[in-house]
Amino acid sequence: MLNTAVINMDTPRTADLLLKLRNLMKGCKYYPEPIHAYLVPTTDSHNSEYPAECDQRREFISKFTGSRGDVVITDTHACLWTDARYFLQASHEMDSNWTLMKEGLPSTPSQKSWLVQNLPPCSNVGVDAKVISYSVWKDFQSELQLYGHKLVSVDANLIDIIWVDRPLPSKNPIAPLELKYSGKTIGDKMKDVRIHMENMHATILVLSALDEIAWLLNLRGSDIICNPVFFSYVVIAPNSVTVLLNLSKVTSEIKDHFKKEAEDLNLEIAPYENIIDVMTKTFENFTDGFVWLSKDVNCLLASVVPSHRLKTSVTPPAFMKLVKNDVEIQGMKNAHIKDGVAICCYYAWLENAIKTKTVTELSGAKKLEEFRKQQIDFVYPSFETISGFGHHGSIIHYRANKTTDVPITSDALYLCDSGGQYKDGTTDVTRTFHFGTPTEFEKDCYTRVLKGQLKVARMVFPSKIKGNCIDSFARQFLWEVGLDYGHGTGHGVGAYMNVHEPPIGMSYRPFPDDPGLEPGMFLSNEPGYYEEGKFGIRIEDVVLVVPYKPINTSSNCQYLTFETVTWAPKMTKLIKTDMLTKQEIAQLNAYHQKCRDILGPAMEQQNQQEAKEWLWKETEPIASIN
Template identity: 55%
Template sequence: MGPINTTNLLKQLRGLMQNLKYVPEPISAYIVPSRDAHNNEYLSECDQFRAFITGFDGSAGTAVITEKDACLWTDGRYYLQASEQMDSSWTLMKEGLPTTPTKGEWLSKSLPKGSKIGVDPKVFSYNEFNPLQTKLESSGHKLVPVITNLIELLWVDRPLRPTNPIKPHTLNYSGKSVGDKHRDIVEQMKENNSQYLVLTALDEIAWFLNLRGSDIEYNPVFFSYVIISEKSFELYLDEKQDRKLIRDHLTAEFGDGYKIKPYKSIEDRLKSLASEVEGYIWFAENSSYALINIIPKENRLLTNNTPVSLMKAVKNPVEIQGMRNCHIRDAAALCCYFSWLEKNIKTSKITEISGSEKLLEFREMQDNFVGPSFDTISSVGPHGAIIHYSPKKSTDVQITADQMYLCDSGGQYLDGTTDVTRTLHFGEATAFEKECYTRVLKGQMKLASRIFPTKIKGNCLDAFAREFLWQVGLDYGHGTSHGIGSYLNVHEGPMGISWRPYADDPGLQAGMFLSNEPGYYQDGQFGVRIEDIVQIVEAKPPHNFNDRGYLAFETVCLVPKMNKLILVEMLTDEEIRELNAYHEKCREVVGAVLEKQGQMEAREWLIRETQPLVR
């Protein structure tokens, strides 16, 4: 199936851009981001406005439509996917390349002076609106909030917003009650003279309230807002989801000093608070412009990372143990899948989709499994070069023994969230494929073995993972690492490791969990990515400069790397020792689980795949 024809949609949109019934004044450009009112990365179907207008359904990208042009900015993960999914009406703007202008630069140069550029302030974050506004104003343009979402007017069969059931996340998994979390949050609010804290990020709300939902696929969250004050909090929730089970849970963990109010009443409540507040009202900077703009800037508004952002990222002891435990069970499921795949690939027709369905079956056998943590990237040969490829019926192909197979998948468990990538070949890989695999592996191992100062920013470590690719002029177009939630979003801030600094990175700290996932992608041929989840732990080097404290990574994912893809002559003796030690741990820990589960074929596969490497 080819790209969706968007010619007529764009024609209608351009008409709406001039219609004073929907815009305060005619606009020369309209910006459609890939976010919703809560700045979610993954969206409910009803909020996929950018996908609707462009035909490109990747998780990152911004569309800009003018009278003559339609452009999409997206990063290196999606260059190939976007070019395949968009029709000829669109121009792909490759973010991350030095030759690609920013949206502000392009708009400033492309539009006649005095142009008005419209955005829906509900789906445009405060920290994006202000810099873009400044850039445009310096060029004689103006950024205009457009209250009516113009894409919504075109989307006649737009799905309804989900109102799925919400369930308590009990203390044996959360490790800390709502009351205890509230006390810690209020302490930081007092330090910042903040009278109210407004939570708009759905994973922060779910973490604070020890509740989980399913309003967004793969993300155990629910549409809501929370306003926290010194002695209470207010939860803004759809009336259909306000049930006795939730109230009983909140009363048990907090007491009765809270209120549940209608989801849509949040703006009215903020207008009321703005007129009476004596201290600051605290928002995360990435909250929507529509909400933050309600609060007077002078002596009333504080925009910064919320206390919840860091509290959630630094796991407590119960969450830490849960994350480690679920990765062991998840490794057992992956070993079962890869063993099954290797056994059947030459005698049965297994496709990208049927393979991912079989993997799901193995995960469903594991204790505490809830569902996938994202859409499985099951990709063969050229599809592996599409970094966030997800097989569909129209693209599904057979997994064969003569091409590289990249499988990036994860699970949501009651005690944690997993995200693991392995690249395999069940036949004979080319020398170049093996070289790329080995260089990616060397970079992953180098990053995994680093010792670094407490609170160093993640981007300071990025080059370690790329070193061996850079040596021969290779690279990859995505970040090296993202945070991961505890039975929450698979991508979790505010920290990460990338060539680009994370604006809100508080510095790396013990108790955080991150991915370690370098890769290489040869367009039209194959992709290599190796991804583990690592826990940040305290390190004890022989010296401690300025008593700063030092940290290290401990890999909690225990799935073998594929020895047959490794050019052993490229590894140092130390790298061989480290890899052999890792494989021995995989064999001992996961092998015991497989034996207990009666998965003897998978256990035998694990033993074969973890044989020590020798020169």
């Protein structure tokens, strides 16, 4: 899955908003001195990749909707930094009051360098300490101090003050995740967490990442769209566990869940807003040992920990949840079978529907969700569907809206990236189809993307190798003709959890906290190619890391490979067969046969005859001509 975007040709003007913000910066009401630059990060108080509507401050002030981007505003400039995935999107969404800073280009300075070059002497750079991570704060602070500037914490978030119709936080319920889906109780998970704490000489552990908390507590929510998380903190002390959340969401069902799965943990529930008081009281009660927080914890929480006790690094649940247990693995496989049925139902319906009526990007996405809703244990989408026809497919993170929505026809390529949250797993699949006659260039590009995807799917590699080392293999066949794509090849995938699960992934950019691949991890495998203004191609499966036995058994090193768990045809009409090797043809034919073997019985059980006939049509074996 790649993050989605709305391309809005009628972007609201931001001049009035910037004027109001700049007046606050000069006014000395929320900081005793004028603020010369104000930082607006994308993240919320939990460093979430996808903030809730109430926390989308960067989007509110800039109108840029992508998931990656940070803003710096001075008295004369409003700048947004984002990476290559979003250059086209940002240029569409932002108005003339803004300057796009293209990260990754040699000519683009970093935010820190730009501030140093453009600020007057002895400037104050303000930020809300609740929405900037401790590690980023330290990085900015040290750089600015070298040049006589100060990074200062502003008493209130200035964006919130000018955001008059800011949405309220979600009141959505929280629900326990049964053991038949989680595979491990809270108590058993906590034992493993405490072992990690002992190894790090940590007496207290504070968890702030929402996905880590939901995983640890075997709870799921929906405070952030498409992400089964809820606003919360957890403070783990030697003799207690304190869970801080919205008390109105604490039902008898949740209390019974805690009693059943965490009876011996002395688990207490406290109001979400009491986190500082709970942390302070815990430090006072336990004066020895380190206090362990994530390095991505917000700066305000880190600031209340005595400096000599503060330890910041990746917290245990972040690594633990990467390696799925046997129940989670089987659940993920089951979810992908159900999802494969829904995908085939959609494409079988779509291919016929566009011949007799108008189906648009939006109505198509809605129909796909309807097919998913027919599957057992479906909860909601795992992200907002990317349904891009023709040149919209070239916008990597496109999401249709009423302004941009166009019919899907047989005249161009159609790229659809979608996924589902099921109680037994999370899915993420992209397929690119052409229901008419593709050009030779489109077929060439599709085949090169497919060859890279097949290459990754059959990779054999040593245990603990980092995904960064695999990324180039997916690009090999595109690079041969001077083509490439501006996103990573894969990301970690949660189990009924966030569809993007760091810190693992496959990308040209290294993941600094990547622990290395090991059995039980799920990742996406999604190379692509995008011809600006014309078409986009992406092929995505979810893969499971599994053991591999090499021919040479003399090595003491464990070897691994990938097992694909996504089942949906790859359009053979788009393939230039003479570009495939015998190995690739055999691999693709074997995959398509498994699609029949695995999805066929499920379709029969659900009486989806049209989908089954379409599946058989799309999975006819390719004959080798080499």
